[in-house]
Structures are given as structure tokens and as C-alpha cells.
Amino acid sequence: MTDTATAETESPAKAEPAPTAAAEKPAAPKRAMRENLLVAEGVHKTFLHEGNVVEVLRGVDLSINEGEMVCVVGASGAGKSTLLHLLGTLDLPTKGRIKFADDDLTRMTSSQLAAFRNEKIGFVFQFHHLLPEFDALENVMMPGLVRGQARGPLRERARALLEEVGLAHRLDHRPGELSGGEQQRVALARALVMEPAVVMADEPTGNLDSETSESIHQLFFQLNETRKTTFLIVTHSRDLASRMPRVVSMKDGVIQRDERKAESYRGGADKTAEAVDEVFWHDKPTGDAPEEPDEEHEEAEPKDAEGAGASDD
Numbered sequence: 001m002t003d004t005a006t007a008e009t010e011s012p013a014k015a016e017p018a019p020t021a022a023a024e025k026p027a028a029p030k031r032a033m034r035e036n037l038l039v040a041e042g043v044h045k046t047f048l049h050e051g052n053v054v055e056v057l058r059g060v061d062l063s064i065n066e067g068e069m070v071c072v073v074g075a076s077g078a079g080k081s082t083l084l085h086l087l088g089t090l091d092l093p094t095k096g097r098i099k100f101a102d103d104d105l106t107r108m109t110s111s112q113l114a115a116f117r118n119e120k121i122g123f124v125f126q127f128h129h130l131l132p133e134f135d136a137l138e139n140v141m142m143p144g145l146v147r148g149q150a151r152g153p154l155r156e157r158a159r160a161l162l163e164e165v166g167l168a169h170r171l172d173h174r175p176g177e178l179s180g181g182e183q184q185r186v187a188l189a190r191a192l193v194m195e196p197a198v199v200m201a202d203e204p205t206g207n208l209d210s211e212t213s214e215s216i217h218q219l220f221f222q223l224n225e226t227r228k229t230t231f232l233i234v235t236h237s238r239d240l241a242s243r244m245p246r247v248v249s250m251k252d253g254v255i256q257r258d259e260r261k262a263e264s265y266r267g268g269a270d271k272t273a274e275a276v277d278e279v280f281w282h283d284k285p286t287g288d289a290p291e292e293p294d295e296e297h298e299e300a301e302p303k304d305a306e307g308a309g310a311s312d313d
Contacts, residue, residue, distance in 0.1 A: 034066040034101065037230060038087060038198060043096035045082050056082045057093070058253040066197070069224050069231045073241050074250035080234045081202055083250070087232065088121050088200045089113045100197075118147055122191030126203035128183040130175040130190075136162060137171045140190045147194075154193070161189040165219060181212035188219065198230040199223075205237060213237065 045057040057079045064070055072080045085091045086098060089105055098105045100120065108116065130139045140158035145151070162171055165185040175183055184204060191199050201220075205213035217240050223229050233240070241247055249257040 033228070036063045036099075037066040037101060038064040038232075039097075039099045040083070040087060040093075041097045041099070043083070043086060043093045043098065045079075045086060045091070046094045056253055057086070059096070060253075060255055062087075062248065062255065062258075064198075064230060064232060066230055067224070067228045068246060069220070069244055070233070070246045070248060071241050071244035072232070072234045072248045072250060073236070074256075076236075078250040079253045080250055084200050084202050084232060084234050088123060089117055118143055119194055120197045122194065122196040122199040124184070124187050124191050124199065124201040124204045126206040128175065128187040130183060130186055132175050135172045135174050136167060136178065136186045136189075139175070139186055140193050142190065143194050158189065158193055161192055162186070164223075165189050179212075180208050181215060184208065184212075184216055185219070188216070188223075192223070192227075192229070196229070198232060201231065201233045201235075203235060204233065205235075205240070214239075217243070 040060050040062045043057055043060040043062075044055070047054045047056060060079075060083060062083075072083065074080050082091075086093050089098070089108075092106060096106075100116070103116075105113065105116065131142065134142070137155065137158055140161060141151075141154050144154040144157075159168075159171065162168060162185075165188055167182060167185055167189070170178060170182060170186075173182075175186070178186065188199075188204075205216050208216065217237075220231055220233070221243075224231055233244070235241060244261075246258075246260045248255055249259075
């Protein structure tokens with residue numbers, strides 16, 4: 001009887017739950033986002049056009065922090081695409097410096113810049129530039145294949161990205177078998193496959209209808225939220241600009257206004273078109289802004305995997 005009573009008395013103590021792993025070990029702190037990840041200092045860019053010197057950028061200073069979503073707006077010819085191309089090292093400034101973290105990109109050789117683009121920058125253009133003879137999965141893998149990465153892990157990473165952008169059912173479809181929105185989703189997955197620090201998009205929805213454009217815009221916000229990827233987007237879309245947390249307005253080759261908002265409107269445009277025009281489009285154009293390249297004299301966009309972050313050696 002004594003033993004039974006003792007066991008009954010001790011049983012509540014034995015029933016106490018063991019401490020959880022979370023209680024024993026505090027969660028790791030979140031990694032701090034780096035300030036001044038990508039910086040332009042006094043950047044000028046001139047072109048020769050029909051024998052005349054055209055000054056497209058006239059002393060641009062811009063600093064982008066890690067994890068930011070930055071939108072560049074302005075009329076055609078303002079220098080938006082030229083600035084994106086310089087920040088992405090697709091071209092070099094005539095004067096000034098461009099720095100990434102602690103590296104001065106303007107001092108790198110062409111082969112060093114090619115490796116930098118492949119590893120650190122993902123590109124999405126108005127036209128998808130997918131290779132027509134390869135399926136969606138192979139197109140996404142292309143930047144890694146150019147760098148000589150092992151096919152097995154690369155294939156799995158590409159597959160996961162296509163699933164993330166909603167194309168798990170289109171892995172073996174070639175570009176000609178995909179809709180415009182699906183093609184841009186493949187291009188976005190390709191831009192992310194090397195896990196770049198920055199994704200640069202130049203009029204990424206310029207050729208898409210409003211519903212498809214909205215789905216791509218939402219995907220940008222989702223990827224920024226889940227992956228903390230830095231986005232630099234050049235656009236004529238007032239709807240997208242009104243929802244971005246930071247908007248840089250350009251005019252005549254200079255930054256006219258750089259505004260960070262306390263909140264963005266990711267779920268939809270919560271401001272009227274008139275308010276957006278007043279805040280972001282200081283010239284208050286009427287009608288839709290033209291969806292066309294910025295500068296007539298600019299060099300053409302890459303026509304192969306080089307524009308997707310692949311080496312251009």
C-alpha cells in the first residue's frame with residue numbers, strides 16, 4: 001500500500017511536459033538588410049547619335065538598400081532604361097561610379113562584370129528573350145548551365161522556381177506554347193535561378209494585358225516579401241508606381257524626385273488615377289503613358305541568355 005501511495009503521489013511530477021526546443025534555444029535573429037547595396041555616384045552617360053553628342057544622364061546619384069523595392073518612372077527619353085542598364089553593368093557610365101556593396105563596378109574588367117551579372121543580377125525585360133528551342137525548365141536553368149553548375153541541383157532549383165511562379169504544369173512547354181504572361185513568369189524564374197541580390201526589370205509588363213500585368217505585379221511583391229529580393233523596376237505603369245514603397249521620378253537625365261512611402265498599396269491601387277498623376281507624374285500627361293523603349297539611340301536589349309544574368313564572355 002505504501003509503494004502504491006508513493007507512486008500515486010509522484011505521478012503528477014512525472015507528467016510535467018519536457019521543455020520544448022524553442023524554449024531551450026531562442027530563435028536566431030533576422031539578418032539585417034545591408035544599406036547602400038547598389039550605389040550610383042555622379043553618373044553621366046552620353047551617346048553619339050547622327051554625329052551629335054546626346055547627354056542621356058546628367059549626374060545621377062542613387063542608393064538602393066538590400067530588400068528594397070524601387071520603381072523608376074518618367075516620360076520616354078528621361079533616361080530610365082539607360083540608368084537600369086548602367087546599374088546592371090550592361091553598359092558603363094561615361095563619367096561617375098557605380099558600386100555594389102564594397103566593389104567599384106566601374107573598375108572591373110569585362111570578364112569580371114560578366115561573372116558579376118551572372119551571380120548578382122537577374123534581368124527581366126519587356127520581351128522575355130526566352131530561347132525558343134528549349135522548354136520552360138531548360139530556359140530557367142540556362143544561366144546556371146552557362147556557369148557550369150551541376151545539372152541535378154540546378155534542375156531541382158529551376159523546378160521549384162517554376163512551381164513558385166505558378167507554372168508547375170508547364171515545365172516541358174516551349175515558349176511558343178505559352179501565353180504572354182506565362183512567358184514572363186518563366187523569364188522571372190530564370191532571373192531568380194542564380195539567387196541574385198537584385199532583380200532588374202525594364203517595362204516587364206509593357207506587352208501584357210491589365211489582368212496579366214496585375215498577376216505579375218503581385219508576384220513581384222510576393223517574391224520581395226518571401227525572399228527579401230531587391231527589385232529595381234522601370235515602368236510606365238501608374239498602377240504599379242502607385243503601389244511601390246519607393247518611387248524615383250526622372251526627367252531630362254536627372255532624378256527629379258525620390259520618395260519613400262510609409263506604406264505601399266500591394267493589394268491594389270488604393271489611390272485615384274488623378275492622385276497618382278499628381279504624386280508620381282509631375283508633367284501630368286493625359287491618357288496612358290506610351291509603352292515603348294526610353295531612348296531611340298539606346299543599344300538594343302540582349303537577345304539571348306546574356307540578358308538573363310548569363311555570362312557574356
